[in-house]
Amino acid sequence: MKKLSLNSLNQWLEGIAGERRVIAPIEAADQVNYGVWTPDSKIRLDALRTVKSAKDAFFPQVENMMNFRAEGKNLSVEMIDPKAEDFVILGVKACDARSFDILDRVFLSDPYDPFYAARREHATVVTLACGRPDENCFCVNFGIDPADPKGDATMWIVDDTLYLRANTEKGEALVKDLEDADDAAVKAQQAKTREVAEKLPFARLNLKGFDGDHLMEKFNDPHWAELSRACLGCGTCTFVCPTCQCYDIRDFDTGHGVQRYRCWDSCMYSDFTLMAHGTNRPTQVERFRQRFMHKLIYFPSNNEGMYSCVGCGRCLAKCPQNLNIVKVIKALGGDEA
Amino acid sequence: MRTDNLIPMIGVVTEIRQDTPDIKTFRVEKPEGGKCFEHMPGQCAMLSIPGVGEAMFSITSSPTVKDYQEFSIKKCGCLTEWLHAMEPGQQIMIRGPFGKHFPVEDALKGKDLLFIAGGVGLAPLHSVINYVLDNRDDYGKVDIVYGSRSKDDLLDIDEIQSSWMDPANRMDVHLTIDRPQEGWDGHVAFVPTYVEELGFDPNKTVLVCGPPIMIKFVLQALTKLGFQKEQVYTTMELRMKCGLGKCGRCNIGDKYVCKDGPVFRFDELDELPSEY
């Protein structure tokens, strides 16, 4: 265990930022999002949640994949080299840290995604334990310990001190020069956090029956129409979600060539599955159902029961009309546990 | 592990045939000649025109054709309109192959085969039929039921008549059109009705492709004739983008059509939500 006074945080970060980009929760225009840290940035390690999750660091919202040029009848294609620069992402909470495992299942399974893989390879993930879970946090349901997140290194903030623990070699390299510390304060904080986490309103959601075996039963559940009634079909939940990974591939004609880029997409959008002759999900009920079925049934069915939800609570906080996955779990759940 | 699946290669359209008023067949080769990649019957490829779009099409030609791949494409949207407006010699982008193919090397081997196709639905089966034809001795009796709206909408009619109907090839081809038409002395009936009329032996293995409504009724007809769902294969069409089972839009239940399909056996489909 190492430690660092919060007062010297900037100094430490400057040292790291000299060699590689540091991505951290930064407040800009009143909102905290992950961004590239500079000495002028207002770092907000204390913020429980960033608006957007940390997935941007590996799977950015927009990413150029290749360029095309046309001359006469001939085409040429030039692939964009996946960014191969080392970077540190700092302050990732336990829920977001778990989301990387989930995204890995998607992007690093065969055939792996070169863009995502390159970023994963070059990243050092420094997580931060939660000290003050919010009432709509529910990560504990997915076996996540908010007090002891994973990553290459883990941080705790106790009063004015930042405690750090390296979990991997990458992490070790980052913290090795810091002052040693004992873990008593961290342990105390962990106990407190865990105590709160256990008492959270959604600490014990009933996830029984959310598996591949109950696929058709859940799919045909009569509650979907009611659950989705107020859904605006916007992409807020998708875009703030740390595990949503659907994307679109689009072409942009710059006037000098065509850029093929990919960008986040949302299964909540009416054109997500739209083809020239129609769509297989004609109403918001089907689209809404798809999103939650995927997170709670389809994904675990293909991934040894791993849910594609980390309980970060962003959709609870951000849905314009207060729809969210907890309401779905409760409505569709079997008998109360 | 392949990493280039998202990056297409350049293909040249070397030949374009107008098959029906709204279907053209495109022959695609590498700029230096030869096939862009190897594939198996039932697999698909992503064709794209930069700036217009990219879409998944099933490969119509048989893997036994060594020099090129062919795609029979119906005009129905922005990209297909562009494709239909193309001239031979133009380049397009192509990537693939994608998806599961028909089990021509295992489950189908040695079986009596019944192919049932409607309209442009012949395109994916075309690949299998020619594959079977080129390995004729590996399979039992072959029947083909093919129907379309009118005689002008029958795909590959020249090839059907000259090759598939050639007695030497030992295949029974049953053509039908939906409505009586001048100049047509063949059968007139909807495909499902014709299948029922023909009354096939329920020991055959069936490969069916066509419009959803046709498939639904063909399945009913087959059930009546005593076929089991485990004997029937089909291929699906959904909106796809990445082809890698990652972008999410062809996700049906716990399957991704681009990766786990497009070829499915009907008993597999029964376990999926009916969102296709």
Next chain:
Amino acid sequence: MQRELIDRIRALMDEGVATRVLGWKKGEFFYDTEPAILTAEQLDQLVYDSFCGPNLSKYLIQEMPKLEGKIIALIKPCDSYSFNQLCTEHRVDREKVYVIGVGCKGKIDVDKLRARGITGITAIDEDGDTLTVHTLYGDETVNRHEVLLNKCLTCKGKEHRVFDEQIGESEDTSAGADRFDMVKKLEAMTAQERFEFWRGELSKCIRCNACRNVCPACSCVKCVFDNPNTGVQNKAAADDFEENMFHIIRAFHVAGRCTDCGECSRVCPQGIPLHLLNRKFIADIDDLYGEYQAGEEIGQRHPVINYTQEDCEPSVVRERGNQA
């Protein structure tokens, strides 16, 4: 008031006025009320309290084709403007809706509590202007007015512009605030300052379309930004331009029709003050073409589809000297 409302709706349903009501229902917490359409059997789920912020009028569009008879809609004073505007645009049929004008004394914004560092909120006791917030980490007291939704701080008044009957008292929560205050502040800045302000705000945009999808004026059957044939379709704010483009065009498309309901800013996950774009158009319209409030009456012809021969020239923008 919630009890009174439920009783009255039940009575109306018993009379056969309608079989369903568009209102709000309870969520998981006391604050996360959800727009809902409820039948007589589900009426007990109906909630009407200080957390019923969402403007419901847009939901009526999708209900119109399904309706046999009427639907009851709970409309707050500010929502009544949107309702009228939708009627003007033939998106909602006034005849098919039984409007209960529900009283409103301002709605509370939980995010404002969170922004004050009050987290782990489990309950709120309201006592006049004082709110006692119970949290996992202890209790806090705040002034109610300070945590009202932004739109309540520029309340359009307690009058329902349309209703079949009214239930409950309303209160003007604007406290005399000038809703153009921030617009004026921005206008007073230099061009560079304004540019930086908007870059800072708009660069947060994640193009989730929440602003558009919640907006009662953005009721297009297919938005230009979703339509591949328009040439401006895009799914992501790929760069600065896309961020600007989407919001400028959206604001322009609703100019003259925007009732300033404030939903766009309420739902923005990134807290972008989108209403300041719409409000700029409103300020300009008021200033250049005479005061106009969209949705005041059904059947109005809004200023952007109107003209007078004496209108000012576009050079007025330069002449007003706010280009500095």
Next chain:
Amino acid sequence: MQKIGVFVCWCGSNIAATVDVKAVANALRSEPGVVFSTEYQYMCSENGQNLIKDTIRDYKLDGIVICSCSPRMHEATFRKTALAAGLNPYMVEIANIREQVSWIHKDMTEATDKAIVLGRAAIAKVKKNAPLTAGTSPVTKRALVIGGGIAGIQTALDVADAGYEVDIVEKSPTIGGRMAQLDKTFPTLDCAACILTPKMVEANQHENINLLTYSEVESVSGFVGSFKAKIRKKARFVDEVKCTGCGVCTEKCPSRKGLNEFNMGLNTRGAVYIPFAQAVPNKAVIDASNCIHFRTGKCGICEKNCSAGAIKFDQQDEIIERDYGAIVVATGFKPIDASAFDEYAYNQSKDVVTSLEFERLMNAAGPTKGTLLRPSDGEHPHEIVFIQCVGSRCSRDASKGKEYCSKICCMYTAKHAMLVREKYPDTKVHVFYIDVRTPGKNFDEFYRRAVEQYGVDYIKGMVGKVTVEGKKLRVQGSDLISNEQVHIDADMVVLATAIEPDPTARSIGTMLTASMDTNDFFTEAHPKLRPVESPTAGIFLSGVCQGPKDIPETVSQAGAAASKVIGLLSKNELVGNPCVAHANELLCNGCSQCERVCPYGAITYVEKEVRGPEFRGTKRVAVVNEAVCQGCGACTVTCPSTAMDLKGFSNNQIMAEVDAICR
């Protein structure tokens, strides 16, 4: 991929001298979609057009781009060329590399580069073009002529003679207009009334002509072939059918306060009056503002004296609504108000008169019965000064006068001078002029006759001031030839005042959506090639309303306008402009905003069953009446969902041009 052909025109040296046409053709050849690109000396020539036609056929072109002069010049030509080769005429786009490039740029590189960019934009646009087919609309076989002067009368007669009905709407109680006020006409000096009145009578008696005098057009709606006009027939307070034109009432009328309009207010008339002896229709009219009966409720002398019982004090304005296929504007002119020219003492002395007033003073039917007398004291003037260009060619002080030349003043002043000298050889006549402009048949001979034969004293120079000195008018001017100041003590001064369009022209122009220039003259569709048509289809121009003209020019333009009208009315139906708005039902929100901005009422809403990939069912959608739509595009911008688009100028077409230009 579409196959586009590009044709770059040299326009002789007009384009080729400044634009490297070969380089343009070469650059455009490599644009995606272009399969053919060439240049040629004159694309609009027969050979050029044949080249285009052959290429369209040989290359099976889907669209062509002509880089040439303005589309306003030859768009129609090349569309016909395309059609002749079997290509839809709307698959033609023109890059304007003459007016917008070669004629305004000097640097060859710069001009060539710009020509290439404009060519690219046209290629980008034509690739988004769609073949268009025009709709048709019926033609109402009746014409409306607004204005009953010589222009209107001549047009009406010519149209009527061709067998079509014509309504003449004249705001004053009689037709005849300004020409009726003239005494003699240059250069032949025949009497205006003698040549005009037979035409007036003919118009009155023509079975196809319907005179609506004392009437004004209130509103016009519709479009070429199907105009609908509302005409207000003002109350004459005299029953036109019963009135015999005997004139008894006009003699008995005790009110004598009304200024005689016909005599330019130089004398008065009764409140009930017939404008002049040869008025058509020869019917009395009551000027209510001067009538004692209308002012006090008493009098009624005319009523008592009318044996025909034609006086009708209770007559009301009548609104007549009629359909017309064509409208001719013949609203004429008036002299400008001379009172603005204080330096010529027009306001100070009655003996300073305008030329039109002088015309009345010389006329036998005028206030002096044709004897030239000073209006102030009725004495015979012995020395007269004519001042030309009063208010014309006023470039230095445009607020007072007009920048243009009024064209007719030189000649009528020569006429006046000559007539004075002939009738009163003792009278000295001086004419101050800037230039004497006599470009017409026998005009210069006429002017020289005035100088040489009649001894009119022409002084090149300006008059600085006219001052009243007792009974005399002191004219101070400068003689630019002898370069000295000139002082003349004259008995009369005649001002050749500029002419301007009739004040009613502006409102009529707005009503007809016919464009006008800043002087309120109607704009012709083309200054050289379509001089008698307004840019607004179905609106034709006759006479001075289009620009200053003398009588023969007016009559010939009137005839030309008539022939255009006849050409139009001879058609049973018109082929419309296919560049009209169109609503995509699937995208339409049914919001009615477009309906509200359409100036033609071309958009209506209906409940309709629509089927699309995302929607099936009944919805409220906009429908465009293609015969009524004129293609302005106001609706397209109002529509937030782009459901409304304009054919020929679609969103995608314009956007493609923008992209190409900004590339």
Next chain:
Amino acid sequence: MSVNTEWKPKIVAFCCNWCSYAGADLAGSSRLSYPADVKIIRIPCSCRLNPLFILRAFQRGADGVILCGCHPGDCHYSTGNYYARRRMTLLFSMLSYLGIDSRRTRVEWVSAAEGPKFAATMNDFAKTITELGENVKLGDLRCKEN
């Protein structure tokens, strides 16, 4: 990106067919020159100008956009330019509000008879834009040539 030795502005002029495009033709036939940086797009009426087109032009790298139409009251379609006037006023005001220099957008009324005015307007506008320099605030970086 290559060094911008001689930057030339890109100016898009939307001209209504009936007045301003004819005015441009008159400027041409009168040989009244204006910078080649101005490229004209013909639209039927000033009211056809969709704000989308203006933003599109800026996206693609335009440095200035000008709309020319018939003088108010002279619209060939009688009311088109009145609508255009309101729309453009509001749009320009909005762009200015976002910090885009209001001198980059302009509306001028030019009749078919005003060839000299057309040329003078374009000269003046081009001069203004040249002085303002490259538009960096509203444009799509992807569209820059590199």
